[in-house]
Amino acid sequence: MADALISLDGVEKVFDVRRRVGLMRREKRQVRAVDGISFEVARGEVVGYIGPNGAGKSTTIKMLTGILTPSGGRLRVAGIDPARERLRLAHRIGVVFGQRTTLWWDLPLKDSYGLMRRMYRIPAARYAQNLERCVDRLDLAELLDVPVRQLSLGQRMRGDIAAALLHDPDVLYLDEPTIGLDVVSKAKVRGFLRQLNRELGTTVLLTTHDLQDIEQLCERVMVIDHGRLMYDGRLDGLHAAGPAGESERTLVVDLERESEPIRVPGARVVRVEGPRQWLAFPAGASAAPLVAAVAARYPLVDLSVREPDIEDVIARMYAGRG
Numbered sequence: 001m002a003d004a005l006i007s008l009d010g011v012e013k014v015f016d017v018r019r020r021v022g023l024m025r026r027e028k029r030q031v032r033a034v035d036g037i038s039f040e041v042a043r044g045e046v047v048g049y050i051g052p053n054g055a056g057k058s059t060t061i062k063m064l065t066g067i068l069t070p071s072g073g074r075l076r077v078a079g080i081d082p083a084r085e086r087l088r089l090a091h092r093i094g095v096v097f098g099q100r101t102t103l104w105w106d107l108p109l110k111d112s113y114g115l116m117r118r119m120y121r122i123p124a125a126r127y128a129q130n131l132e133r134c135v136d137r138l139d140l141a142e143l144l145d146v147p148v149r150q151l152s153l154g155q156r157m158r159g160d161i162a163a164a165l166l167h168d169p170d171v172l173y174l175d176e177p178t179i180g181l182d183v184v185s186k187a188k189v190r191g192f193l194r195q196l197n198r199e200l201g202t203t204v205l206l207t208t209h210d211l212q213d214i215e216q217l218c219e220r221v222m223v224i225d226h227g228r229l230m231y232d233g234r235l236d237g238l239h240a241a242g243p244a245g246e247s248e249r250t251l252v253v254d255l256e257r258e259s260e261p262i263r264v265p266g267a268r269v270v271r272v273e274g275p276r277q278w279l280a281f282p283a284g285a286s287a288a289p290l291v292a293a294v295a296a297r298y299p300l301v302d303l304s305v306r307e308p309d310i311e312d313v314i315a316r317m318y319a320g321r322g
Contacts, residue, residue, distance in 0.1 A: 005170060006205070046217050048207075051224040057224055065274065077089060082156060088128065096161055103156065103160060109282075126168070157181065174207065178208070249306060249308060251279040252305075254301075
């Protein structure tokens, strides 16, 4: 890929782990966290990098940022070897590591941003422009004078995303960017990231357990498990993997009273508990016709749509390979 901004070729990461065996002896063994991964990400792509816990996602990101050194293979980000030129790379990337904040715990949010400006030596005009854009689109105006320790998880996550973008990075690494956010805040963050990519061409590598993040932001998804890249392609291709065909979403329906299992085209009842019923339907299908059919035929109180778990999608993919 001629315009690849991120390039990995046979990258490995092996850890030596020691465990106690008996009273006096320790046994050393090797754990291969990343096992020969190769992929490229073009400038301007938004890519989902997903997998179960312990699959090797965080280890990969830490190698891409220079925190960890690969045990083997070749890795480049914006033409830079992260392990050799970590400080130079820092000016080209932005990172949001889930539960770990880059903000100063006891300082107001705006003071953390001021320190970021000095660390990255951001020109005053550029800093003001970037801060205004982030504050406006991430709804941070009322939080600027609040100490970071007093922010909720969702508020801090929005604050961390803004901090990662003040220096105009070429690449943004996001680990669970919508964790702890309510529905409105999730929509705001996703809209902001789409706009950021569209207007500035920022390349985004996203790890998440929320398939809606992937569906609304990414055209391409990579699946890693046991340190190996198992899938690289479009999300609809991932949904279609497995022996039973396409994965399924679930419509949870609350009726006014107990009823016989709901019968509507395009869905099947998989569970009934009193007035609540669970209907499975193809993940690639629109929920709107199904909702309309249920509402027209049954005394409806409430309903919600649940996305398939990433772990379930991946498990089906493995079953298809078997």
